[in-house]
Amino acid sequence: MAMAWIWTGMVVVSVVYGLYAGTIGAVGSAAMEGAASAVELCLSMAGVICLWNGVMAIMKACGLTEGLSRLFRPILSRLLPRACRDKETLSALSGNVSANLLGLGNAATPLGITAARRMAQGCEGRASDELCLLVVLNTASIQLLPTTVAGVRSALGAESAFDILPAVWLASVISVAVGLLTARLLSRLWRS
Amino acid sequence: MDFSAYLIPLLLAFVAIFGVSRQVDVYSALSQGAEEGLRILLRILPALVGLLTAVHMLRASGATEVLETALAPILTRLGIPPETAALLVIRPVSGSGALAIGSELMAAHGPDSYIGRVAAVMLGSTETTFYTIAVYFGSAGIRRTRYAIPAALAADLAGFMAAAFAVRLFFGVS
Numbered sequence: 152m153a154m155a156w157i158w159t160g161m162v163v164v165s166v167v168y169g170l171y172a173g174t175i176g177a178v179g180s181a182a183m184e185g186a187a188s189a190v191e192l193c194l195s196m197a198g199v200i201c202l203w204n205g206v207m208a209i210m211k212a213c214g215l216t217e218g219l220s221r222l223f224r225p226i227l228s229r230l231l232p233r234a235c236r237d238k239e240t241l242s243a244l245s246g247n248v249s250a251n252l253l254g255l256g257n258a259a260t261p262l263g264i265t266a267a268r269r270m271a272q273g274c275e276g277r278a279s280d281e282l283c284l285l286v287v288l289n290t291a292s293i294q295l296l297p298t299t300v301a302g303v304r305s306a307l308g309a310e311s312a313f314d315i316l317p318a319v320w321l322a323s324v325i326s327v328a329v330g331l332l333t334a335r336l337l338s339r340l341w342r343s
Numbered sequence: 344m345d346f347s348a349y350l351i352p353l354l355l356a357f358v359a360i361f362g363v364s365r366q367v368d369v370y371s372a373l374s375q376g377a378e379e380g381l382r383i384l385l386r387i388l389p390a391l392v393g394l395l396t397a398v399h400m401l402r403a404s405g406a407t408e409v410l411e412t413a414l415a416p417i418l419t420r421l422g423i424p425p426e427t428a429a430l431l432v433i434r435p436v437s438g439s440g441a442l443a444i445g446s447e448l449m450a451a452h453g454p455d456s457y458i459g460r461v462a463a464v465m466l467g468s469t470e471t472t473f474y475t476i477a478v479y480f481g482s483a484g485i486r487r488t489r490y491a492i493p494a495a496l497a498a499d500l501a502g503f504m505a506a507a508f509a510v511r512l513f514f515g516v517s
Contacts, residue, residue, distance in 0.1 A: 185399030208376025330498025
């Protein structure tokens with residue numbers, strides 16, 4: 152239902168403001184244009200999205216995801232020591248992080264949920280410090296190849312669709328670090 | 344020559360050679376993945392039709408400019424271009440909404456412009472925070488979320504500021 156409210160809000164605001172500002176004529180033609188541009192955008196980024204999904208599928212078939220998740224186990228054990236005492240939680244967690252890194256959203260979410268469920272046992276509906284950290288890790292994107300964005304960029308005629316990679320990595324690292332630090336800080340202040 | 348010019352072809356070759364050396368049928372894996380990509384596109388297209396319609400309407404009515412002007416004093420102080428105001432508001436709430444606003448920004452300003460690049464980096468380095476929190480805590484049966492939301496939103500804000508900073512760092516303001 153949330154999306155229904157957001158969409159209705161956007162349409163109502165543009166109509167009301169269009170009537171007030173006298174731009175309502177442009178609003179009407181923009182609506183048609185917007186719908187057409189959605190199909191155009193999807194068609195022109197289809198090739199890039201399909202190609203990179205294919206590459207990700209090869210990486211997964213080669214076992215690169217498992218390799219990556221082995222790489223993350225030591226870091227995760229340090230970050231979430233209590234959860235990682237449990238073998239199955241640790242493997243779900245490291246699978247979640249490596250799937251997120253490779254942009255395999257469909258694989259990352261179920262693994263993350265498995266980990267969250269196991270970590271929530273005995274919490275009685277109250278988020279533990281480690282559960283908050285897990286959620287922060289997942290709400291801060293840590294994707295190595297942002298393929299959808301690159302698809303949009305190449306569809307719009309960018310010179311080099313992936314040239315934003317270093318900027319994306321830097322911004323992701325800063326965002327994850329700030330999230331984890333804030334969580335650590337708040338865990339001391341939040342006693343309830 | 345930027346390094347992504349090397350990265351992409353080398354990555355393709357590496358993945359292919361690595362796969363073949365491990366006796367993986369890379370070609371069928373590739374086509375299966377591509378098929379999955381089509382399914383993803385089919386899922387986002389209907390959402391984008393609705394959302395890009397609304398985004399274009401908002402832009403044409405002039406309402407987004409009101410939001411940009413209202414938030415401009417704060418955003419410029421944080422180093423974030425005010426043109427991205429609508430993207431910041433929708434990003435934590437709706438992934439396809441953010442993609443719609445972001446792609447509209449990239450189309451309007453050009454994908455290689457400062458604003459276009461900042462929008463792209465913002466999309467690539469943040470997540471749909473509220474959706475993710477709802478999925479994780481919902482399925483784990485957590486009702487008292489404590490400081491998870493403020494911490495996640497702090498990460499988002501840092502991501503937005505860092506996106507603008509990183510684009511200025513790597514590409515300059517042009």
